Amino acid sequence: MALGKRRPARSPGEGRRGAKPPTAEVARQEAGEGLDALEVLRLSHDGRGIARDAQGKTIFIDRALPGERVDVRRHRQRRRFDEAHPVQVARPSAARVVPACVHFEVCGGCSLQHLEISAQREHKSGVLVEHLHRARLDVPAVELLAGEAYGYRRRARLGVKLDGEGRLRFGFRRRQSERLFDIEQCPVLLPGLEVLLAPLRECLQRLEAPRQLGHIELIAGDDAIALKLRQLKPVAADESRWRVFAEAHDLVLIFDRGEPSALPTLHYRLDVAGRSLAMGFQPGDFLQVNGAVNRQLVGAALDWLALPAGARLLDLFAGVGNFGLPFAATGVRVAAIEGSAAMVERVSANARTLGLGISTRAMDLGQAPAVEDVDAVLLDPPRDGAQNVCKALASAGPERVLYVSCDPATLARDAALLVAGGYRLVRIALVDMFPQTPHLESLSLFERR
Numbered sequence: 248m249a250l251g252k253r254r255p256a257r258s259p260g261e262g263r264r265g266a267k268p269p270t271a272e273v274a275r276q277e278a279g280e281g282l283d284a285l286e287v288l289r290l291s292h293d294g295r296g297i298a299r300d301a302q303g304k305t306i307f308i309d310r311a312l313p314g315e316r317v318d319v320r321r322h323r324q325r326r327r328f329d330e331a332h333p334v335q336v337a338r339p340s341a342a343r344v345v346p347a348c349v350h351f352e353v354c355g356g357c358s359l360q361h362l363e364i365s366a367q368r369e370h371k372s373g374v375l376v377e378h379l380h381r382a383r384l385d386v387p388a389v390e391l392l393a394g395e396a397y398g399y400r401r402r403a404r405l406g407v408k409l410d411g412e413g414r415l416r417f418g419f420r421r422r423q424s425e426r427l428f429d430i431e432q433c434p435v436l437l438p439g440l441e442v443l444l445a446p447l448r449e450c451l452q453r454l455e456a457p458r459q460l461g462h463i464e465l466i467a468g469d470d471a472i473a474l475k476l477r478q479l480k481p482v483a484a485d486e487s488r489w490r491v492f493a494e495a496h497d498l499v500l501i502f503d504r505g506e507p508s509a510l511p512t513l514h515y516r517l518d519v520a521g522r523s524l525a526m527g528f529q530p531g532d533f534l535q536v537n538g539a540v541n542r543q544l545v546g547a548a549l550d551w552l553a554l555p556a557g558a559r560l561l562d563l564f565a566g567v568g569n570f571g572l573p574f575a576a577t578g579v580r581v582a583a584i585e586g587s588a589a590m591v592e593r594v595s596a597n598a599r600t601l602g603l604g605i606s607t608r609a610m611d612l613g614q615a616p617a618v619e620d621v622d623a624v625l626l627d628p629p630r631d632g633a634q635n636v637c638k639a640l641a642s643a644g645p646e647r648v649l650y651v652s653c654d655p656a657t658l659a660r661d662a663a664l665l666v667a668g669g670y671r672l673v674r675i676a677l678v679d680m681f682p683q684t685p686h687l688e689s690l691s692l693f694e695r696r
């Protein structure tokens with residue numbers, strides 16, 4: 248199976264006007280020399296194939312899968328490992344599939360599209376377990392919460408730039424590069440967002456001053472789609488073009504001029520206890536990117552904790568109340584803590600609109616809050632994890648702690664603190680929030696022994 252060639256990393260001066268003519272080395276490479284035939288042993292955590300060369304040096308190979316035999320060209324040499332890309336897959340893996348996206352080889356976004364979806368999930372489960380085992384933890388069988396393999400992302404930020412020749416570039420960043428490539432499709436986006444890419448490009452091409460546009464964000468609520476434009480300087484003629492565009496495509500238009508301004512509120516829905524909760528959020532707020540998997544995640548949190556009405560839950564890193572409000576809808580007494588004052592306001596506004604009682608507080612959870620007098624703690628920190636919170640839970644935490652994590656390394660570090668403090672990991676699920684990418688989310692339930 249021959250693959251498209253990827254250019255080796257550019258040396259200074261290469262590709263610019265006045266570059267030197269091809270050297271003997273370039274001519275040798277173009278004649279197909281300088282390739283290594285390698286057996287791929289396993290996948291790295293970031294989704295690259297790992298092999299060893301004849302000297303035992305580790306080689307990370309883009310777009311290569313375990314069990315494959317690949318002819319590779321090295322594009323970066325380092326002291327302890329090299330990086331390579333396949334020129335040909337001589338023996339493909341049975342788990343190899345044709346990527347759905349035409350940009351797979353260049354895009355920095357989804358590096359696992361060539362791996363069949365159930366194998367992606369098996370790989371991510373393995374990564375999760377490996378991190379926890381390294382922290383010397385006992386791990387129960389990993390459950391799975393997952394949705395569609397494509398068409399799930401409800402938020403995307405797209406770059407806009409004019410290149411050296413004044414040509415418009417509109418898209419995502421290339422792999423391992425700051426440069427943008429032109430996007431034609433993005434099959435991981437919700438279909439309602441993906442169809443906007445071509446008309447957006449047409450609109451961009453008609454702008455008077457595209458240089459004054461930093462980036463474009465698309466955000467889908469269940470009730471409306473917002474188009475947020477990072478406008479570096481106001482350009483009246485372009486702003487009216489965008490107004491016409493937004494009206495034609497039924498979009499909520501937001502000009503972000505880098506200063507505080509009134510923003511619209513969008514909503515996503517969660518079905519809880521026979522009610523459909525409309526969760527309000529604003530374009531700058533944290534939003535779980537995969538709506539269908541988020542519904543499963545919230546459902547699992549309710550099921551796994553199974554708190555009776557009147558029980559007390561501390562919801563840490565609460566966002567707009569994605570977990571806290573559904574628990575409150577089942578009669579649980581929720582105290583929500585979140586670092587962003589704007590999102591704390593949103594939790595309160597959501598609670599008022601939904602007629603739910605919930606106490607809220609803005610606080611930096613780099614420091615631990617008081618954790619007495621609660622029946623359970625739910626925490627959903629950013630990638631850094633919640634080391635100080637887990638230290639406090641380890642010394643005086645409640646019977647049960649439910650940890651939603653988007654980074655298995657910090658989860659393992661924090662889980663080890665909980666276990667050292669007397670908790671046991673009793674249930675864990677891989678939450679496949681970001682199919683086609685190596686990112687993984689997880690849900691872990693800890694109980695006091």
Ligand SMILES: C[S@@+](CC[C@H](N)C(=O)[O-])C[C@H]1O[C@@H](n2cnc3c(N)ncnc32)[C@H](O)[C@@H]1O
Pocket residue numbers: 533534535563564565566567568569570584585586587590610611612613627628629653
């Ligand atoms: C992964 S999001 C989870 C949000 C929410 N639980 C949800 O499901 O939508 C993490 C949240 O933690 C908040 N956060 C980040 N750092 C924080 C800190 N040091 N203290 C308190 N909150 C923080 C962010 O604003 C964000 O809302």
